[in-house]
Amino acid sequence: VVHAPLTRSRCYNNLPGEHVALYYSQRASKGGLLIAESTGVSETAQGYPNTPGIWTKEQVEAWKPVVEAVHRKGGVFFCQIWHVGRASTYDYQPSGQAPISCTDKQITPEVLEDGTVEEFSAPRRLTEDENPHIVNDFRLAARNCIEAGFDGVEIHCAFGYLIEQFMKDSVNDRTDKYGGSMENRCRFALEVIKAAIDEIGADRVGVRLSPYSNCLDCWDSDPDALGLYMIHAMNKLGVLYCSMVEPEGVKVDGKVQIPYKLLHFRKAFAGTFIVAGGYNREEGNKAVSEGYTDLVAYGKWFLANPDLPKRFELNAPLNKYDRSTFYTPDPVVGYTDYPFLDLSSV
Numbered sequence: 001v002v003h004a005p006l007t008r009s010r011c012y013n014n015l016p017g018e019h020v021a022l023y024y025s026q027r028a029s030k031g032g033l034l035i036a037e038s039t040g041v042s043e044t045a046q047g048y049p050n051t052p053g054i055w056t057k058e059q060v061e062a063w064k065p066v067v068e069a070v071h072r073k074g075g076v077f078f079c080q081i082w083h084v085g086r087a088s089t090y091d092y093q094p095s096g097q098a099p100i101s102c103t104d105k106q107i108t109p110e111v112l113e114d115g116t117v118e119e120f121s122a123p124r125r126l127t128e129d130e131n132p133h134i135v136n137d138f139r140l141a142a143r144n145c146i147e148a149g150f151d152g153v154e155i156h157c158a159f160g161y162l163i164e165q166f167m168k169d170s171v172n173d174r175t176d177k178y179g180g181s182m183e184n185r186c187r188f189a190l191e192v193i194k195a196a197i198d199e200i201g202a203d204r205v206g207v208r209l210s211p212y213s214n215c216l217d218c219w220d221s222d223p224d225a226l227g228l229y230m231i232h233a234m235n236k237l238g239v240l241y242c243s244m245v246e247p248e249g250v251k252v253d254g255k256v257q258i259p260y261k262l263l264h265f266r267k268a269f270a271g272t273f274i275v276a277g278g279y280n281r282e283e284g285n286k287a288v289s290e291g292y293t294d295l296v297a298y299g300k301w302f303l304a305n306p307d308l309p310k311r312f313e314l315n316a317p318l319n320k321y322d323r324s325t326f327y328t329p330d331p332v333v334g335y336t337d338y339p340f341l342d343l344s345s346v
């Protein structure tokens with residue numbers, strides 16, 4: 001039962017505070033793997049309110065007590081490191097510059113469920129010479145994660161953020177060695193993964209992929225080939241784990257069905273395989289017992305149930321999650337105030 005990476009937009013000034021330590025320690029248990037929310041690798045990596053960073057000394061120091069709190073309870077803690085690329089606006093960028101990406105194509109503005117329009121600024125295409133500097137930011141961020149005490153890092157190569165912008169052919173329109181063929185489109189991702197491995201060791205580096213996702217205008221015409229290409233390359237590098245996201249499921253009788261589309265990836269990957277996307281206790285147990293995956297990452301259920309592994313063990317009822325507080329800035333409400341199971345009542 002893995003805690004999936006969950007952005008909660010409560011790290012004011014990009015710093016995780018005491019409430020963040022409380023949130024993660026509530027969810028820590030002996031031997032349980034927690035993956036921390038997307039954490040920026042540099043000044044240009046940010047695009048959403050109150051998300052943490054790990055590129056400054058101050059940020060590393062701020063993470064230390066959070067990691068300690070998880071370790072005190074025997075948990076294993078990885079930090080997900082990301083760069084949002086073109087999913088940003090001038091407001092988030094140093095000196096109001098354009099966000100950077102593999103392209104200069106802007107993300108199409110999207111009307112969200114609540115009627116607000118999500119609009120990102122027009123990006124600036126990175127030059128071939130600049131790419132190694134961004135790779136280096138990931139390398140330093142991986143080093144900083146270890147300095148902060150994390151057991152490892154998860155490189156965010158999913159959901160339409162910078163690395164995936166390079167990987168997928170709906171976005172990547174480059175004609176240099178970072179665009180065109182599958183090999184070229186995956187080059188940036190693999191350079192980042194290799195840099196992190198060279199810096200902190202392959203046994204501390206996991207990777208998140210979502211070949212089937214189409215978030216932020218980012219999709220691929222051949223997701224199976226893309227996923228397998230990455231997996232074969234990750235095998236050569238000795239990547240510790242691959243965390244993969246199921247494609248979006250269709251609703252049957254009001255319940256979203258898990259597509260179970262990841263088996264060929266699992267079979268091809270030499271390391272530990274993690275799946276995520278709509279799992280509950282029963283489906284997670286089934287997926288593990290049938291050899292579909294090694295581990296299951298839970299997002300929304302773990303967010304709402306600090307003692308999720310215990311509840312699963314006891315087959316106890318779960319707290320419902322409240323979507324309205326997923327990304328609100330309150331340090332308590334919808335964050336650390338989800339109740340624990342009253343064990344005396346079980």
Ligand SMILES: Cc1cc2nc3c(=O)[nH]c(=O)nc-3n(C[C@H](O)[C@H](O)[C@H](O)COP(=O)(O)O)c2cc1C
Pocket residue numbers: 004005006007008037038080156158159208245276277278279297298299300301326327
């Ligand atoms: C509030 C929220 C924040 C999320 N933040 C991240 C994130 O920072 N990084 C990431 O890779 N996925 C993120 N996700 C996706 C989850 O990790 C997970 O894949 C998704 O919620 C599906 O799993 P679930 O059905 O168990 O919730 C987020 C999801 C939610 C609901």
